[in-house]
Amino acid sequence: MAEPDRTERGQKLPPGVVAAVAVLILAPLVALLWVGSYAKEDPKLWGFPFFYWYQFLWVFIASACTWVAYMLLHNARRNQGGD
Numbered sequence: 001m002a003e004p005d006r007t008e009r010g011q012k013l014p015p016g017v018v019a020a021v022a023v024l025i026l027a028p029l030v031a032l033l034w035v036g037s038y039a040k041e042d043p044k045l046w047g048f049p050f051f052y053w054y055q056f057l058w059v060f061i062a063s064a065c066t067w068v069a070y071m072l073l074h075n076a077r078r079n080q081g082g083d
Contacts, residue, residue, distance in 0.1 A: 017076045024069040028062035 031037075032055065041049040
């Protein structure tokens, strides 16, 4: 009996890719949930306390992490399709 065609979402991904994606997604969450690491006023940047500009910087870092995670998954799935 032939195996049914597996959809793109049903394919097994390499463990290294899954681990990298997990780290990329969890890094911003951990960095922002650990409030004690940035709950301070100094150093100031253009008059803004560290607390504010640190969080704002993570907006860009988190979006970059999400994009890289997406690209890793996309490329891993595309490479498996040719096998």
